[in-house]
Amino acid sequence: MSxxxxxxxxxxxxxxxxxxxxxxxxxxxxxxxxxxxQDHKTIGKQFLITGIIWAIIGxxxxxxxxxxxxxxxxxxxxxxxxxxxWAEGGTIKPEFYYALVTMHGTVLVFFVLTxxxxxxxxxLLIPLQVGARDMxxxxxxxxxxxxxxxxxxxxxxxxxxxxxPASGGWTVYPPLSALGQASEGSKLGMDLxxxxxxxxxxxxxxxxxxxxxxxxxxxxKGMSMTRLPLTIWALFFTAVLGVLSFPVLFSGLLLLLxxxxxxxxxxxxxxxxxxxxxxxxxxxxxxxxHLFWFLGHPEVYIILxxxxxMVSEIxxxxxxxxxxxxxxxxxxxxxxxxxxFLVWAHHMFVTGxxxxxxxxxxxxxxxxxxxxxIKVFNWLTTLWRGNIRxxxxxxxxxxxxxxxxxxxxxxxxxxxxxxxxxLHDTMFVVAxxxxxxxxxxxxxxxxxxxxxxxxxxxxxxxxxxxxxxFWVTMIGSYLIFWPMHYEGLAGMPRRYLDKSIWKSFNQFxxxxxxxxxxxxxxxAVQLMFVFxxxxxxxxxxxxxxxxxxxxxxxxxxxxxxxxHGNWTGEIxxxxxxxxxxxxxxxxxxxxxxxxxxxxxKH
Amino acid sequence: MEIVSDQQRKRIHPHKFTLWVAIAxxxxxxxxxxxxxxxxxxxxxxxxxxxxxxxxxxxxxILVSSVTVQAALRSFRQREMRQYRSLIGVTLVxxxxxxxxxxxxxxxxxxxxxxxxxxxxxxxFLYVIFGLHAIHVIGGIITLLVMFLKAFFGKVKxxxxxxxxxxxxxxxxxxxxxxxxxxxxxxxx
Numbered sequence: 057m058s059x060x061x062x063x064x065x066x067x068x069x070x071x072x073x074x075x076x077x078x079x080x081x082x083x084x085x086x087x088x089x090x091x092x093x094q095d096h097k098t099i100g101k102q103f104l105i106t107g108i109i110w111a112i113i114g115x116x117x118x119x120x121x122x123x124x125x126x127x128x129x130x131x132x133x134x135x136x137x138x139x140x141x142w143a144e145g146g147t148i149k150p151e152f153y154y155a156l157v158t159m160h161g162t163v164l165v166f167f168v169l170t171x172x173x174x175x176x177x178x179x180l181l182i183p184l185q186v187g188a189r190d191m192x193x194x195x196x197x198x199x200x201x202x203x204x205x206x207x208x209x210x211x212x213x214x215x216x217x218x219x220x221p222a223s224g225g226w227t228v229y230p231p232l233s234a235l236g237q238a239s240e241g242s243k244l245g246m247d248l249x250x251x252x253x254x255x256x257x258x259x260x261x262x263x264x265x266x267x268x269x270x271x272x273x274x275x276x277k278g279m280s281m282t283r284l285p286l287t288i289w290a291l292f293f294t295a296v297l298g299v300l301s302f303p304v305l306f307s308g309l310l311l312l313l314x315x316x317x318x319x320x321x322x323x324x325x326x327x328x329x330x331x332x333x334x335x336x337x338x339x340x341x342x343x344x345x346h347l348f349w350f351l352g353h354p355e356v357y358i359i360l361x362x363x364x365x366m367v368s369e370i371x372x373x374x375x376x377x378x379x380x381x382x383x384x385x386x387x388x389x390x391x392x393x394x395x396x397f398l399v400w401a402h403h404m405f406v407t408g409x410x411x412x413x414x415x416x417x418x419x420x421x422x423x424x425x426x427x428x429x430i431k432v433f434n435w436l437t438t439l440w441r442g443n444i445r446x447x448x449x450x451x452x453x454x455x456x457x458x459x460x461x462x463x464x465x466x467x468x469x470x471x472x473x474x475x476x477x478x479l480h481d482t483m484f485v486v487a488x489x490x491x492x493x494x495x496x497x498x499x500x501x502x503x504x505x506x507x508x509x510x511x512x513x514x515x516x517x518x519x520x521x522x523x524x525x526f527w528v529t530m531i532g533s534y535l536i537f538w539p540m541h542y543e544g545l546a547g548m549p550r551r552y553l554d555k556s557i558w559k560s561f562n563q564f565x566x567x568x569x570x571x572x573x574x575x576x577x578x579x580a581v582q583l584m585f586v587f588x589x590x591x592x593x594x595x596x597x598x599x600x601x602x603x604x605x606x607x608x609x610x611x612x613x614x615x616x617x618x619x620h621g622n623w624t625g626e627i628x629x630x631x632x633x634x635x636x637x638x639x640x641x642x643x644x645x646x647x648x649x650x651x652x653x654x655x656x657k658h
Numbered sequence: 659m660e661i662v663s664d665q666q667r668k669r670i671h672p673h674k675f676t677l678w679v680a681i682a683x684x685x686x687x688x689x690x691x692x693x694x695x696x697x698x699x700x701x702x703x704x705x706x707x708x709x710x711x712x713x714x715x716x717x718x719x720i721l722v723s724s725v726t727v728q729a730a731l732r733s734f735r736q737r738e739m740r741q742y743r744s745l746i747g748v749t750l751v752x753x754x755x756x757x758x759x760x761x762x763x764x765x766x767x768x769x770x771x772x773x774x775x776x777x778x779x780x781x782x783f784l785y786v787i788f789g790l791h792a793i794h795v796i797g798g799i800i801t802l803l804v805m806f807l808k809a810f811f812g813k814v815k816x817x818x819x820x821x822x823x824x825x826x827x828x829x830x831x832x833x834x835x836x837x838x839x840x841x842x843x844x845x846x847x
Contacts, residue, residue, distance in 0.1 A: 192672035261683055269676040273669050299679055303687035310786065311694065319775035320782045322694070325703070337777030338703025343694055350690070 084620075092202075094194035095620040099201050100179030101512060104505070106208060107172020108586060114163035119579045121156045121553075124148045126572025128554050142220065153553040154223040155241050159215065161226030162249070164494060166256055167211070169359040171204050173501050174298075175260075177362055178267045178291045180508060184611035185285050187276025187630060189621045192269035196262050203259035207252045214248035222249035225551070227352065230323035230344050234315045237329050247316065250309050257302045264302075267295035276610070278630035283647070285609050285634040286385055290365025293393040294358050301354040301397070308347030315339070342407055349400035356493045357396040361389065363500020364431060367453040369634075370507050371435055373607045374450040375442030376643060378635035381434040388427030395424050405473040406480050414473040421471035428464055432457060443638070447605075448522030452503035455530045456496050462534075463492025466541065481551070484544025487537045495533045502529075505589070510604050514617045515596030521588040525581055532578035539567045608634050608646045671820050674827070681831050684794065688787065688835065692842055695783045699846065705779030709844060710766040716759035717840060720795075723752035724833040731826045735819055743809045749829070750806055753799045760792045784843060791839055795832050801825055 093099060120139075123132055124147065131146030142152035179197065183190055191197045214221040223241025224233040228249065236243045271284070271292045311322040315336075323344045324336035372379040379385060401409060401417040409417075435457045444450065466488040469475050479485065502525070509517050544550075548561050555561045603612040610630070614622050628648040636645040640656055698704065730745035764785060772781030805825060808816070 192676055196676075261680075265676045265679050265683070268679050269672045273672040273675050299683045300686050303683050304690035307687050307690035307694070310790070311691075314774070314782070314786060321703075321776065321778040322698070322782065325701075325778075335776050338698070338701050339778050340698060340701055343697055346697070347690055347694060 092198060094190070094198045096179045096183050096190050096194065096197060097512070097618065097620075097622075099197055100176050102201050103171055103175035103179060103204070104512075106205065107168050107176060108589065110163050110167040110172060110208065112583070112586065114160050114168060115579055115582060117156045117160040117163070119575055121148060121153055121160070122572045122575045124153065124553065126569045128556055148553070150553050151223060151240055152220060154225070154239075154551070155220045155245070157551065158223050158225055158228075158241070159221050162211070162222070162253075165226060165355065165359065166253070167204075167208065169494070169497050169501070170260065170298075170355070171256070173497060174291060174294050174358065174362045175201070175204065175263060176501075177287070177366060177504050177508075178263065178295065180512065181287055181611065182267055182270050182291060183274070184511070184614065184618075184622060185288050185609050185634075186271060186274060187279055187610050187627050188270060188274035189623075189627070191266045192274055193266055197266050200259050200263035200266065203255050203262065207255035207259060210248055210252035210255060214245045214252070217244050217248070219243040219245055221245040227345075227348055228312070229348075230312060230315065230341050231327055234312060234323055235327070235329060235334075236316070237332070247313070250313050250316075253309060254306060257306045260298050260302055264295040264299040267291060268299065271295075276627045276630055282383075282386075283630055283633045285365075286368040286379060286382070286389075287362075287365040289386055289389055290361045290368070293389050294361045297354040297358050297361070297393055297396055301351040301358075304347055305351035308344055308351075311347075312344065342404070345404050345407060346400070349403045350397075352403065353400040354396040356489070357392055359493055359497045360500075361392070363456060363497045363504075364389070366500050366504040366507070367435065367456045368438075369609070370449050370453040370503050371438050371457075372635050372637065373507075373605055374445045374447060374453075375439050376445070376606075376637045377438055377442040378637055378639070379434070380437035380440075381430070382633065382635065384430050385434055388430040391427040392424060395420060395427070399424065402471055402473075402476075405476045411473070418471060418473050422468065424471075425464070425468060428460075432461055432464075447506065448517070448519055448526055449503045449506035451523070451526040451530075452499045452506060455526065456499040456503060458530075459491050459496040459499060459533065463488060463490075463496060467492060478547075479544060481549055482544035483540040483548045483550050486550045487540035487544060490540075491533070491537050495537065499529075502526075502585070507605070508611075509589075509592065509596075510599045510616075511611055511614075513593050513596070514599050515592050516599065516604075517592045517596060518588050521584060525585045525588070528581040529578055532574050532581070535574045536571050536578065539564075539571060543567065603646075606644050608636060608644055610647060613646065613648055673820055673824055677824050677827055681828075684831075684835075687790070688839070691783070691787050691790070692839075695780070695787070695842075696846060698778060698783070699780070701778070703777040703779075705772075705777065705781065707767065707772055707779065707781045707784065708770065709840075710763045710770075712759055712763040712766060713840060716756050716763065717836065719752050719756045719759060720833050720836055723749050723756065724830055726752065727826045727829045731819070731822050734822045739809070743806070746802060746806050746809060750799065750802045753795060753802060753829075757792055757795055757799070760788060764788070780843065787839060791832070791836060794835070798825070798829050798832055801828070 089095075090098065093102075120135060123135070133146045135143040135148055136146050139148070139152060142149055142155075148156070179191075182188075211221075219240045221241060222228060222233070222245045223239060224246070228246070232238050233242055233246050236246075271288055275281075275284075311320075314320040315322050315324055319336075321336040321339040323341050324334065324339040325341075327334045327336060368379055368385060399417060399421045401413065402421045405414055405417075439454070466484070470479055470485060470488055506517055506522055509515070543561075543564050546560070546564070548555060548564065599616050602614070602616055605612070610628060613628050615624060630647045631650045632645065632647055634647055637643065639645060726745050726749045730742050730749060733739075733741040733745060767781060767784065772779070772784075774782060774785070802825065805821065
């Protein structure tokens, strides 16, 4: 196999000499190696670190508004320190509470769990696990990160303007979001939100195109589609979902931008603001919801699928057993990807949707339980009677399965249009999507970071801190979100800053205090993880073997600190699937090993 | 870093494949807008429009440009570089002409008092959808310009036909997309 690739001569020597730290002068300048890098591994790290910064910002927002929710009648000087005139006297103003909730949602959904999760691991793992030197178009890949960076800058900027950031919820429903006179957050902050999201869409399209093309066209010899690790399959479906649904969000936001700035009536009709009668006629606010949720629903799978893929891989490696039901896993990923496009209207059951249409969407929504249950079954059977190594990565992967089960079950409640009449817009919804989508995907991401950190930086994360991180986060997540189910069933609305005028909700006062206290603790533990992350990049225990976890996939056949081009010699050839663990008396058989004459079939 | 290996040559070139996925993505954007059009056209306050004649001229122009870009690809493959250069040039001019004609189309519609403000109608959608299409054509024009300049002043001789093929495919795509959008507005609008 002859490769017409030019590996920088310095890059291999670099690995041997500079194991500990990546400074120094080589062929590549600092800028082309670390900043405007076209190396997929560096771009992955850029996504990860930017995502971590965003996660701290978005998480901090939630802790700060949780303070107010848990202790509605107290004032916290720290809030005024942070937010100035938005929290005068140490209590958050209602308008600013909406801004915080909006930013918390936007940041976590898009900037952390979309860009930070699939941006990181698609970039890092796709070329390494399919056996390619880099992405199909490294340049586009670099652009993808820098568009994300620009989106981040614009979104950050919106936090510092006088009228504050967008505050209509992360779903930015018009007419609230379309009319500047409707609220402070619908002024400049909303325009910046739209611009940032447009840049974000461009970033994820550039990334997604590359991921798909790389997986389908750049696999090494012998790497047939059914020999791909499940991580790659999951990232593939994620990219397909993104490429087909983000453009529709773009369309919706474009029309919103026209309505806001040019006076068109795509979403606006018969509106009176104060004494002002607006000339808009014939617009439909529901239209925006259709366009938004056509992206919005696939988006939750864009967030969840990469976590599912990584969990499958990590569970199999650390249970020292082949993944149970590889083809069923693949088929259920495919089914989820298809169904993701057919269920968006279940976010709109109470918008006056035709009940017959609603019943179709109920059926399609509940169908998702089938592939989800298949996946859960297969994860559990993969663990069953395995020689489980309880690394932090394994624990987070098991935690993911736990959260996916408990969060998924409440999805069956919400997916029924009749029960949804009672439950919609209550804390029950908040509990559901935080557990199944937010925290579960975070757990998948943590599992991935603990598992692939040695590949990223040539060092290990500290395990003791990892175990503390896991247990506090696991217990804390349930303590925070489980009680919200009870609040929601009792009818407590979401999005309300102060519920004290309802006597019936006063019974939850102590519960809300408990949730706030636990969320502060959990946030502190995340900061400890961030410390572990950055400390271990420079001072962590060094990796001394190319394959520290005894895994089969191709990324562990590269040098400990691979240069741009990944493999120093030829790209290895693949002879088997990725899950030959505990076979014929051997603990693991890498994908690169030819199938022996007497080998049993899996 | 250019990455091509022997065994990958049997498959479709990654850049071409990327283009096809991008085309699917662009189609989804226009599908979003045209389905919004259908939903909206059933609501009260909808106003229809008379399609300005200019759009027929622009249709003719973009159809011809599709032929010239295909001919350019053919002459590139046959290494007829002089012919290739002039055909790319002609396509470039036709592309610019198309965008100018679209501008006149918008202007004549604007003069018919179809404006942004006020109640909803096919006109507002037309500005958005045709405008977005024109932006995609402009993207193609920029690529054409780069190829054109490379063909004249490029120091490196190009032998791979992949960039030209990618360009030609994209150009045919914006052509077909335009025909679809025009028919959509005539039949549904």
